[in-house]
Amino acid sequence: MAGPAVAVKDLVKVFGEVRAVDGISLAVDAGEIYGLLGPNGAGKTTTLRILAGLLAPTAGRAVVAGIDVAAAPRAAKLRLGFLTGTTGLYARLTGREVLTYFGRLHGLRGAPLARRVDALCDALALGPLIDRRCEALSSGGKQRISIARAVLHDPQILILDEPTAGLDVLASRFLRDFVRAERARGKAVIFSTHYLAEAELLCDRIGLLYRGRLLREGTPAALRAERSAVSLEEAFLGLVEELEAVAPAAPPSTGGQAR
């Protein structure tokens, strides 16, 4: 694959009178974990939803695996796995039924699909969870099934929207280990969170988002060094204060908050 696995160029998304994403450009290479960081309403989820083909950009382009998502959403979706903190599982189906359903939507069937499900059961230690109804699983169990669902078709790109939200320490660690393993397999991972410490632990590069704009981009170490900060949080707060001094934020909008 020539060029970056994910490329976003001058991306804009307007909801009513709210510019949720305001001219973001970034690129993520294969074998890289890129963290999108920012407070609620910064534009992280909207950016990821555009990349996942759920929202159409108002302006700009989002390209995954060389495919313009807006122009060919189906082809793009075949090459990416999308995971959110809500897990998005059908409560009345078993884990195996969920995986079979999404596997078939991705074009897998028969013995190859069964083998892939079994392989994921081993890799993610799903064990007996796989044949239980999803409604009966713990948050960690649901998230494991959900990870299996997202990587079932072995996508080149993983888009993870706050995947650790609501997970306990062990489950969060499991997820981070899994993401690192995917990076080692050459996958591009774009990962949003508002836990700065988690991003620092996991990401190769980080993009700091605020009010729909990309404030800074770089490795965690470079971002800290730029602000002479001891932590990413301190660096981020310094940047925000600087920005607020120049252009104070408008009163909280009643307009769009993507969720």
Next chain:
Amino acid sequence: MKAEHVALVYAKELRETLRDRRTIIVMVLFPLVVYPLLSILAAQVLASKEAKQEARPSRVSIGGPDADTADIRRAIESTPHTLILVPSAAGGRAQVVAGTLDALVEVRPGVRAPDGGAGTASVDIVFDGAREESQRARDRLNDALGQARPVGCEPRFTMADQSVAPRAKMGGYVLSKILPLAVILMVVLGAFYPAIDVTAGERERGTLETILSSPIDRFDLMTGKVLAVATLATLSGVLNLASLSVTLLKGLALTGAGTALTIPWGRALATLIVIVPASFQFASLLVAVGSIARSFKEAQNLLTPVYFLCFMPAMVAALGEYPLAGLPALVPGVNVTLLARDLMLAKLHPGTAAVVLGSTLLYGGLCLALATRLYDSERLLYAADDAGSFGGWLQRLLGRGGGAAPVPASPADDAARAAALFGIGYALLYFVFLPLQKASFARGLLISQWVGLLGMVWLYARLSARRLRDVLRFHMPTARDVAGALLVGLSAWVVLAFLVEWVFPAPQEVVDRLRDMVTPRDGSRSLVINLFLIAVTPAICEEALFRGPILRGLAARFAPATAAVLTGILFGLFHMDLWRLVPTSLLGVLLSWVALASGTIVPAMIVHLMNNGVLVTVSQLGGDDRLSKLSTPAQAALFVAALGVLTAGVLLLRGSRSARNVAEPTREL
């Protein structure tokens, strides 16, 4: 138990629930509107059916020696309006069964008495118990022949009824009275919760993003959902069909009333061909509406009115006993109910059945296409009300990125208040105004309109702390507005009258009733009084309510075109007349458009005044009769001319709007 805590929780729960306006509308206003509407609909349909059946004379014949039938013949011939005597022929009973004859009077001579006098003859009235016309013929014959038997004297003949309907036909007839409506209702009910589950439920469970980020076309996704809902609806319909058939007929047999009935399983099975496409149609409709909703509760609120909308045509069809031909074969809900009935009665016409099934599948397909467009991640994943509004969504649905924005409105105007005003007005109309008008038309109408409708608007203005003229947008119109309104008012009634006569003709008795209301035959109201009652009064009072807070409230929420259409439909419903629903709604849409286009209510009042005024004048002068007797080319010429005048009026009003800045302060009267 701590009473204070109970009271606190009670007050909090009530406050929270009552702040959800949609809950209030569905819980309170909806029943206030729906039940009166259903009762009026049922009464009008039944009255129309009764009048039609009464107007049709029964074809009867007599079998037996002439000498013994002379009295009977005379009795029948004395009631030419209700009974037509056709010459007797062989196979009279077969004709009754076939439906070419409504009833047959079979006379058997009595045994001569020993003194040589004529014995008592016996008369059998042979009819088909599975056919309404035949039952009516039996009743009419019983009345006519009963009068031919002198009271207190030895009767010259005895009478007995004899149905020739086979048991299976009777079974089919009984089932046809109840099953079609019940099955259609069960199909809709069977689709109700599954439709919510696959649309709003998907969002509430958090699976929406997962499925929409999968490589599946939205059409495929929605087709799968609709087919799943349709399957469940079909199952519901089939189970109800089987259970109702057995229960009904066995229940009747237990009471002794159904000993002459058998379940026509073949016909009941044939009804399946209606259930499957009907399930698809209703499932598509409910899924499409469910796709708008962003929560389970919102979906319930939206689908409840839709359920009743599905119920109404089925009820009209079941009560009205319309023949399945022409327009009824194309009206959704009506057509499937009538086809189910005809299948029960074994009266299937393959061509008509194909039209019904084809149109039903077509409507289902259109609803599916709509559902596909509505299941829009842009809207469903976006939380804010403004961008996710129905109006904004409708713009996207119509493929317009920008489109007309909702009309700037006072913050006091909103759709919920408009709906509440309509609901209150509708309830008042049904429970207060109509009884008043029944007691005394003129006095009742004046009170209803000036005190009721105008009073409501005045009260609304007071409660929202605004001037009445601000609530009404009562501003001086431009000369161009007035000219446009005059042209529209002069021509709209002609265009609407012809459209209705060609597309949706009302029964003659409805036309006569309306004419009597407008211009009583006894000449008790002069033209001037009539004009004040039927033209001036509604032009001010109805316009004040509908083109005032209702239209403005809806326009604050929806795009202008949507607001005009919704207001027009509410205006049509407010007239509580099934046959006038379409023309009145169309007039309501036009009046709403005029008010929005001109930015003031005055031109709409002028149009309403002109429209009703011309109608009253033409009716009083007997011109409406002459109009309907015109030749087809003359009617077409008149229609085209009126359409031309209407178009000129519309263009004037449209130009007027573009020439004036809507935000510019308008001149007040």
